[in-house]
């Protein structure tokens with residue numbers, strides 16, 4: 176079903192976008208796309224099954240671009256619109272597979288929100304469709320565009336720490352309570368919370384340290400479960416008599432629900448530890464938990480090399496460098512790099528850079544930085560980690576790459 180808007184009038188020399196799944200993430204991403212004249216793309220079509228989300232997106236486009244949009248509730252009709260050059264696909268994760276493949280088959284460039292499908296069968300279909308289409312794929316791995324991680328990668332490539340020998344990464348996310356509501360709370364919809372949340376980090380690990388060799392992971396549900404808060408069995412916020420700090424009044428915010436994050440049934444976990452050995456021999460551990468203190472909500476990184484180490488927290492935009500052999504114990508030779516000021520836009524400044532890269536890649540007819548290679552290897556790692564946790568065994572990466580070969 177589509178409705179034409181009589182005020183539809185767009186700028187013909189810009190890449191024309193259709194947005195599919197105009198929820199929370201699409202809002203931030205598409206506003207970045209249209210608001211800055213230097214990197215502006217045009218948005219001419221929208222699709223969502225929810226009229227409220229659709230109207231919100233329509234209002235946003237109109238406020239920046241001063242024109243209307245064609246609105247759809249069936250994404251296949253949007254893909255049939257020959258004026259649409261590129262799509263941003265950001266519905267719930269379990270819809271990524273079919274929508275992305277249909278979009279490539281319709282000849283569109285695709286910005287696909289992460290994850291790249293919810294399992295390796297879906298991932299390989301998507302990367303093969305991207306490869307065969309010759310169109311540009313950009314996965315929503317926004318962190319590889321955040322100045323903090325760009326600087327970290329540059330320091331590694333420039334051998335400031337010598338050969339990378341060891342890495343510890345930690346994601347602590349206070350805001351993750353919304354995962355225990357709405358579509359996020361079922362593993363069947365996301366592939367699991369590791370795939371949903373720290374596929375980003377796997378992309379960064381591959382980018383910095385190359386191909387993985389083996390992986391093992393443990394996950395469990397420690398706190399977001401009955402007993403995690405004394406609320407006498409309430410399963411919704413509105414019936415709760417002992418409100419927790421995650422109390423979400425009225426609409427329930429992001430997921431439009433007020434399900435109790437402790438008592439409402441869900442089958443995802445709330446913490447994990449992953450260990451990866453790379454082909455270089457580097458051992459990496461990556462932790463994630465959602466019951467951290469609010470002030471520590473962050474990505475914390477430490478990379479130790481043969482000549483020195485770098486440590487940092489994403490939210491501060493600061494990376495500290497310590498040379499390995501420093502007789503002053505850090506008083507004279509330690510350096511601090513300020514990569515960006517806090518508050519420089521969504522995802523630590525990554526959103527704006529990523530949209531620009533996608534537009535550039537389309538214009539230059541090339542693959543994007545967070546393109547096929549990134550989609551493939553990040554998924555091999557995080558979906559391999561999920562297999563390890565599910566099957567309680569160490570996963571050899573070669574077994575996965577034999578079964579799901581990189582598109583040739």
Ligand SMILES: NC(=O)c1ccc[n+]([C@@H]2O[C@H](COP(=O)([O-])OP(=O)(O)OC[C@H]3O[C@@H](n4cnc5c(N)ncnc54)[C@H](O)[C@@H]3O)[C@@H](O)[C@H]2O)c1
Nearest residue numbers: 196197198199200223224225228265266267268288289315
């Ligand atoms: N890159 C990042 O850092 C990042 C951050 C947040 C979310 N995400 C990803 O973005 C995606 C969306 O997340 P969100 O937070 O916006 O969720 P959301 O629930 O707010 O939005 C999803 C939207 O998709 C719509 N939708 C559902 N089924 C549809 C269908 N068949 N056709 C069209 N629209 C449909 C829903 O009505 C909703 O408006 C997810 O895949 C998520 O993993 C990525």
